[in-house]
Amino acid sequence: MTQSLIIEKKSTRAGFGDALLELGERNPEVVALCADLTGSLKMDAFAAAFPERFFQAGIAEANMMGMAAGLTIGGKIPFTGTFANFSTGRVYDQIRQSIAYSGKNVKICASHAGLTLGEDGASHQILEDIGLMKMLPNMCVINPCDYNQTKAATLAIAEYVGPVYLRFGRPDWPDFTPADQKFEIGKALCMKAGHDVSIFATGHMVWIALQAADELANQGVSAEVVDIHTIKPLDEEFVINSVRKTGCAVTAEEHSVFGGLGDSIAQCLVRNIPLPLEMVAVNDHFGESGKAMELLEKYGLDVPAIVSAALKALERK
Amino acid sequence: MPDIDYLNSVSKQVRRDIIRMVHAVSSGHPGGSLGACDYLVALYFEIMDHDPANFSMDGKGQDIFILSNGHLSAALYSVLARSGYFSIEELASFRKLGTRLQGHPGTDKGLPGVRAATGSLGQGLSMAIGAALSKKLNKDSKKVFCLMGDGELQEGQVWEAVMYAAANKVDNLIAAVDYNGKQIDGSLDDVLPLGDLHKKWEVFGWKVIDAKGNDMQDLIKSLQTAISYTDKGIPVVILLHTEMGFGVDFMMGTHKWHGVAPNDEQAAEALNQLEETLGDY
Ligand SMILES: Cc1ncc(C[n+]2csc(CCOP(=O)(O)OP(=O)(O)O)c2C)c(N)n1
Ligand SMILES: [Mg+2]
Numbered sequence: 001m002t003q004s005l006i007i008e009k010k011s012t013r014a015g016f017g018d019a020l021l022e023l024g025e026r027n028p029e030v031v032a033l034c035a036d037l038t039g040s041l042k043m044d045a046f047a048a049a050f051p052e053r054f055f056q057a058g059i060a061e062a063n064m065m066g067m068a069a070g071l072t073i074g075g076k077i078p079f080t081g082t083f084a085n086f087s088t089g090r091v092y093d094q095i096r097q098s099i100a101y102s103g104k105n106v107k108i109c110a111s112h113a114g115l116t117l118g119e120d121g122a123s124h125q126i127l128e129d130i131g132l133m134k135m136l137p138n139m140c141v142i143n144p145c146d147y148n149q150t151k152a153a154t155l156a157i158a159e160y161v162g163p164v165y166l167r168f169g170r171p172d173w174p175d176f177t178p179a180d181q182k183f184e185i186g187k188a189l190c191m192k193a194g195h196d197v198s199i200f201a202t203g204h205m206v207w208i209a210l211q212a213a214d215e216l217a218n219q220g221v222s223a224e225v226v227d228i229h230t231i232k233p234l235d236e237e238f239v240i241n242s243v244r245k246t247g248c249a250v251t252a253e254e255h256s257v258f259g260g261l262g263d264s265i266a267q268c269l270v271r272n273i274p275l276p277l278e279m280v281a282v283n284d285h286f287g288e289s290g291k292a293m294e295l296l297e298k299y300g301l302d303v304p305a306i307v308s309a310a311l312k313a314l315e316r317k
Numbered sequence: 318m319p320d321i322d323y324l325n326s327v328s329k330q331v332r333r334d335i336i337r338m339v340h341a342v343s344s345g346h347p348g349g350s351l352g353a354c355d356y357l358v359a360l361y362f363e364i365m366d367h368d369p370a371n372f373s374m375d376g377k378g379q380d381i382f383i384l385s386n387g388h389l390s391a392a393l394y395s396v397l398a399r400s401g402y403f404s405i406e407e408l409a410s411f412r413k414l415g416t417r418l419q420g421h422p423g424t425d426k427g428l429p430g431v432r433a434a435t436g437s438l439g440q441g442l443s444m445a446i447g448a449a450l451s452k453k454l455n456k457d458s459k460k461v462f463c464l465m466g467d468g469e470l471q472e473g474q475v476w477e478a479v480m481y482a483a484a485n486k487v488d489n490l491i492a493a494v495d496y497n498g499k500q501i502d503g504s505l506d507d508v509l510p511l512g513d514l515h516k517k518w519e520v521f522g523w524k525v526i527d528a529k530g531n532d533m534q535d536l537i538k539s540l541q542t543a544i545s546y547t548d549k550g551i552p553v554v555i556l557l558h559t560e561m562g563f564g565v566d567f568m569m570g571t572h573k574w575h576g577v578a579p580n581d582e583q584a585a586e587a588l589n590q591l592e593e594t595l596g597d598y
Pocket of ligand 2: 468495496500
């Protein structure tokens with residue numbers, strides 16, 4: 001299924017930008033804030049169409065988060081936009097205090113997550129953001145896998161009441177999920193059924209996991225590929241049922257091995273169904289400059305890495 | 318006496334390097350780099366007392382520089398290489414996998430000349446203050462220089478640092494602002510105006526100097542004045558009135574080249590306007 005079609009490539013951030021424009025038309029309460037990265041976040045269409053509902057904060061992310069929290073007090077639904085590191089680590093206490101603890105309905109939308117932003121390098125490549133955000137009580141954490149899913153997720157979080165961290169990326173990426181999908185927060189999606197090993201992937205890594213599953217099939221291994229677009233709340237029931245069937249699991253994410261999807265799945269399995277788990281993630285390292293695909297290869301986030309993790313998990317059964 | 322012609326010829330070559338570096342990887346930040354490189358050349362080739370052949374992280378007994386607006390990495394790397402911190406051939410590795418010349422300056426790859434990882438804006442002045450305090454503790458009379466972007470001044474941390482330095486008489490520090498009036502989304506006046514920047518620094522307790530940021534003679538004079546103001550209980554800042562994209566006509570007068578690399582044609586056109594003075598890498 002994955003290789004037979006010619007699949008268009010589009011960035012996940014474009015999915016965010018297109019959905020934001022649609023939301024602007026649909027819901028007058030939706031407002032947007034950006035910290036001097038309107039083009040990079042693809043927020044320019046919204047800014048042009050709804051100038052009175054767009055707030056240019058300048059290069060001042062802490063103030064932007066506080067203003068977003070304040071806008072909810074009048075009933076607005078603020079979407080903030082900047083790069084993932086400036087959306088999380090840079091403003092962690094502002095988010096913790098003014099948004100999460102305060103229970104404010106802010107949608108923190110973060111582009112250029114992970115390694116695949118490429119040449120800008122480690123200063124910009126946050127690999128800790130999922131962990132930072134999922135530790136905050138009240139915070140929902142979503143990392144969609146392609147353009148269509150990011151678009152659907154952006155529309156969905158406007159309906160959900162409560163703080164959300166929506167994580168997406170810079171590069172053009174295969175757009176392989178349906179255009180008309182309904183996005184259900186907290187619902188894992190089976191992308192390919194299988195019975196030997198469950199691969200739980202999030203974000204860009206879902207596509208890589210599907211390629212790995214094809215490769216595993218060539219080696220006689222039937223892999224189930226599950227898109228965990230919502231890391232928190234985790235669809236524990238789906239995870240448990242899948243691993244009950246397959247007997248072992250692999251996680252794949254463009255994030256540190258600490259604090260990310262792997263951690264969440266590990267907790268779930270240890271508490272419910274302790275079976276072998278291997279994690280494909282960045283191993284306690286900062287990133288560096290390079291091309292997106294080169295970096296995924298260097299840091300072990302590619303098809304061979306998932307294949308060998310799956311084989312290892314199988315061996316440990 | 319500074320040899321202004323020579324310094325200008327270094328600047329020309331640095332501008333060529335910048336264009337060639339960002340063009341080779343189709344990424345990087347030519348606009349700010351072209352605008353601020355005269356200041357870096359003045360610092361590294363005339364003003365600073367530093368020893369490129371014997372770089373040490375602690376910088377004891379040497380003037381040191383922190384590039385707070387780390388996206389100007391291409392300009393910094395060229396100036397570092399051209400002043401002897403590492404070979405100019407290494408400039409060809411800019412932003413490529415495995416390079417020491419990371420997209421934004423970092424200390425993790427051991428590149429001589431870099432003492433602070435920057436690129437997340439607004440943090441360099443705080444580090445420069447720390448380095449200046451360390452020099453005082455060490456009874457080291459050398460100075461600390463720090464360059465920031467003007468858009469970068471929108472970060473609150475900058476003003477925390479500004480207050481600290483004045484209140485605590487950090488007077489072995491010379492800050493500078495690349496005052497090009499532009500940032501990613503447009504002009505500062507459209508995005509978030511800084512108001513009367515000269516007065517702002519002044520009321521925060523700093524000695525403020527305005528300099529023509531693309532005029533080597535004026536830069537040298539302003540830096541010499543700045544140095545004469547040090548060790549008098551007041552921190553010093555130079556507002557560098559620069560032009561983003563300076564030296565390449567089609568990159569000037571717009572913010573569009575902040576973070577966009579020229580294509581083949583544009584790079585050729587740009588290099589046509591920049592004389593090769595010291596030899597390309
Ligand atoms: C904390 C932080 N927020 C946002 C960015 C993204 N960013 C990189 S450069 C830049 C604009 C900087 O403007 P200015 O300091 O005026 O530099 P210039 O465009 O003049 O080179 C922005 C917003 C960043 N690097 N760090
Ligand atoms: Mg500027």
